[in-house]
Amino acid sequence: MRSRILLLLLCLFFLPASRAELPPDKQALIQALFPSATVIKDKLPDFPVYPVYQLQELLGYAFESTDLSDLQGFSGQPIKMMIGLDTRGRFTGVRVMDHHEPVFLHGLGEAPLFEFVDQYENHSLREQIIVQSSNSRKSGRSQDGNVVYFDGVSKATVSVLIINDTILSTALKVARRELEAFAQATPTRARTDFYQPLNWQQLLDRGYVGHATVSAAEVEQKLGRPLSDYPGSLQPDPDQPFSELFFAYMNSPMVGRNLLGDAGYERFMDRLGPHDKVLLVASRGVFPHVGQDFTPGSFPDRIGLSQNGLAMEMRDLNWLDQNQPLTAKDLPDFAAINLFQVGGNAGFNPGSEAMLSLNIKLPRNHLITDETRFDLPVAFSDDLFETVAPEASPAETRDPVWVGLWKERWWQIALLVTGLTVLTVFFARQKSLSRHPVLVRRFRWGFLAFTLFFIGFYAQGQLSVVNIYTLLLAIRDGFSLNVFLLDPVLFILWTYTFITLFIWGRGLFCGWLCPFGALQEMSAWLGEKLRFRQIRVPEPWHRRLILLKYPILLGLVGTAFYSLTLAEQLAEVEPFKTSITLFFWRYWPFVAYAVGLLVIGMFIHKFYCRYLCPLGAGLAVLGRFRLFSWLERIERCGSPCQHCKNECGINAIRKDGRIDYDECIQCLECVVILRDDTQCVDSIIRNKQQRKQQARILATDAAGA
Structure with missing residues (x-):
């Protein structure tokens, strides 16, 4: 014991x-x-x-x-x-x-x-x-x-x-x-097997479409003054409501098929994600649920939705058009009608009662505005729904964050894809287009401006070596594509760059799609216009210096596996963040470094790209697996002709005429020279020989005559 x-x-x-x-x-x-x-x-x-x-x-x-x-x-x-x-x-x-x-x-x-x-x-x-x-x-x-x-x-x-x-x-x-x-109520979902053809009034009578009315008298009572005190046509006819709202859960076949028709409902469901929930809101009267200044695709100001005390997200889908009209019989005329995706982090349970708030904001004059709110119950017939077992939280079942980001930046994506398509066509037809040197040069400078100002400064599409070791770390720790989809512009650029590496090599990105590269190109042009002495690095030193960027790349990648924080600090060897992301608005040493590289580039063409860029080094390694050598060479290139080599600002052409694709930025200047009968030595010699031969023939013919 x-x-x-x-x-x-x-x-x-x-x-x-x-x-x-x-x-x-x-x-x-x-x-x-x-x-x-x-x-x-x-x-x-x-x-x-x-x-x-x-x-x-x-x-x-x-x-x-x-x-x-x-x-x-x-x-x-x-x-x-x-x-x-x-x-x-x-x-x-x-x-x-x-x-x-x-x-x-x-x-x-x-x-x-x-x-x-x-x-x-x-x-x-x-x-x-x-x-x-x-x-x-x-x-x-x-x-x-x-x-x-x-x-x-x-x-x-x-x-x-x-x-x-x-x-x-x-x-x-x-x-x-x-x-x-x-605490959550028992979750519900729309019954997929519940449908019969009904007209608008039948949908209303059976509770499949909700309805609420706010009268002018109710508004005046809440505001404490008559509507005549407010400018504008806010006084409805005696038999008309101030605002009459209708709402319907469109995922339900009983509702969606009757309102959109069979084909329209099928198109509608095909556009939805697996967890998307859509509420139709329509209204008539002098105060509809959205104002004239409402922006399609945004959040409404005049109405809000809550359920179980939690505010629901309501985002307009902007889908109702000639391809997705309402086709229900006896449909009344509405002042406004919208499809709203509802839910957000809190999620939306369609079979439980919710609350639609109508927010009324009326200016008496330019200084005084009166406000009031009506809470309108949103409840549909239980026949539309069936209970289901509790599922994962709404945050886990709704669309990933990147989906909303892609939708928000749709026009940037469209413009970027259009620009990349044009660039691809141009490169695919470079042999024929390079016969027009003025066209090539104008297109190049126009595209560099597009790269710098749209892709770089506006869309923030500057690729970085940080993206490379982020990918390597993700592969080590468990790859998730969602991380890379968070920025649609970067994702599209990386995908395009990766694919084109195996077609054209490193140069398509480095020479055309890198915003800082475009900025260097412009600084080099400015240096020439200001008549700064252009320094050509001696060939032996150039061949040594171009190798410097490879140990920089290896050092950064190796450091990332040891300390990501340290690797991010060392990645400041790239001036991209200072110049492109932050517009040179930063602590002065970073600005001095970035500006210094651009100043050096006014004397030594694209100094940073050639000797220091770890991103360029990584792309050059992958570019060695390219399938084609697009830049044509002929017998006299390098022996004896050195014209292309002398004109190549980045010194990517060897003395024997070969193109160094690890360094080439695909500016196409050498291709233009090769197609120009007044610049290419081979063409000049052949033309001279042809003229001599024609002269001999003419002389022989004259002697015979």
Whole structure:
């Protein structure tokens, strides 16, 4: 008995010591998120959150984003954050613990990152948080207060969108697991086998299409003044509503097939992703659900959707046109009609009641505006739905982040693909087009301007050696294509460059698609126009110096496997971030380095590209596997003719006339010379021989006569 008591005392004594204690750095972070906390408990054994108390009162939970999300940042590594969430579902704050986003670490600095995450404090999961990627809207709340617009970070759009998605999705997981007010209702989906032909009125009568009306009297009562006090035609006819709204869940065959027709519904469903949910909203009256200034494809101002207290994302699909019309019988005339993709991080359960808010904002004059809001229940007949087993969280089932980024940048993608198509056709027909030297030179300079100003400065499509070791690290740690799809411009450029490496070699990118390369080309042109002395590096030194970029590449890649942070710092050997990404607005040593390279390039043609560029080295290695040698050579090239070699600014032609494809930037100048009878020595000699032969024939004929 005594031995058992002694054993029990020993267990009680050593048990607390064996319990994992919260590290001091994490304890300090959580304390900063919950300043009034007196007790911070260790991570729960069954769910990775830290309960936080003030004495016996639960204040909320702190959690690390990487414990609940594996979403990778733009660098290919996750952005690790400590997030605080109180018992009401409000953020107490967000602190960045670790990240490898290059634009913050070695570009803009980390201050903009910390300022961005500071915006979450005191905001709620019940709000729809939208990160502004442009200056189209000022930050702040929408009319109904449920939509909040955060300031994004210029030049770091991808990173902040990933951060926003990570914060919202992980916080929602915690809320639905630990906070009773956020518990999910039984999930439902549309019945695929439920359909019969119905007209518009039958859909309304059976509750398959929802309907709500706001009268002028109700609006006047809420505003506390008559509509006649407001300028404009806001006073409806006595028998007409101020606003009449209709809403329908389009995924349901009963609704979608009747409204769009069989063929239209099939096209509609083919365009949807597997987890997309679409709500049709139509309205009539003097105040429709969208105003005349509404931008198709954006978020509506006048209406908002919430469910279970959580704001739903509503984005217009802009699909209703002559190819996707409404075909239901007896369809009334509407003032406005839209298809909205609904859900977002919170997800949308179509079989549960939701709330559609109509936000009315009426200016009395240029100084005073009155606002009010109507909450309209959205509920459809239970016949449309069936219950299903709980699925993964909405953040896991909805489209990846990159899908929205591609949709948002569709016109940039279209313009880039068009430009690459034109360039491909030009290169494929270079033998015939090079007979027109003026055309070739004008096209080249026009395309270099397109590369610098659109691809580089505007679309931020500057490839980097960082992308190379990000790929290698991703292959080592578990490849995910989603990371590389986050920037559509970079993804398209990398795909195109990789394919063309095996056709034309390194030169197509380095000579035509590299924004900094284009900037160097322009600085070299400026140097010539200013009559700076053009220095030609002696051949023996040139052959040694062009090898320098290869150990730089190997050093960077090797360092990346040892320390990604150090590799990112060493990647500053590339001046791309300073010049193209940040427009030379940076700490002066970086600016001095980038400008210095451009100044040297005014004396030594494309000095950086030839001798220092690790990206060029990597592309040159892959370019050795090219399938064709497009640049034609003839017998007299190099023996004796050296004209092409002397004109080649990058010195990619050897004395024997051979093209050094590892160095060639495919400027096509040598091809133009070869096709020009006034420049090519072979053509000049052959023409001279032909003239002599014709002269002999004429002389012989004259003598015979």
